Amino acid sequence: MKIINLALAATFAFGAFASPIAEPATSGNPSIALRSVLEDRATCVATSDCSWGYAGKCEQFCRVLGYKFKKMEKCDFLNRKRCCCKR
Numbered sequence: 001m002k003i004i005n006l007a008l009a010a011t012f013a014f015g016a017f018a019s020p021i022a023e024p025a026t027s028g029n030p031s032i033a034l035r036s037v038l039e040d041r042a043t044c045v046a047t048s049d050c051s052w053g054y055a056g057k058c059e060q061f062c063r064v065l066g067y068k069f070k071k072m073e074k075c076d077f078l079n080r081k082r083c084c085c086k087r
Contacts, residue, residue, distance in 0.1 A: 043070075044084040050075035051082070056084035 043053065045066050048054060054072070062069040067085035074081050 043086065044073075045087050046083075046085040047073075048083040050080040052080055054081060054083050060086075061085070 023049055044059075045067055046062065046071060048058070058072060059069045061083045062085035065085060070084045070086040072081045074086050
């Protein structure tokens, strides 16, 4: 019983120390940060749909369309991503 309680306490302590720390905002004005995200997204010539299956396949996706791979973007809270291609 004591071993189980000790293991349970260690699990909770590890979870507390391993949790991510909130990072301060990079800009005092959130609209500037939002504007840079929107401008960066506007430079994407072609984007794929949101999926978990594009890991490592964005270069091929953009090459088929005749563009170059730029970056991967997050789509939603489910950690799905989409490819962003440039000219």
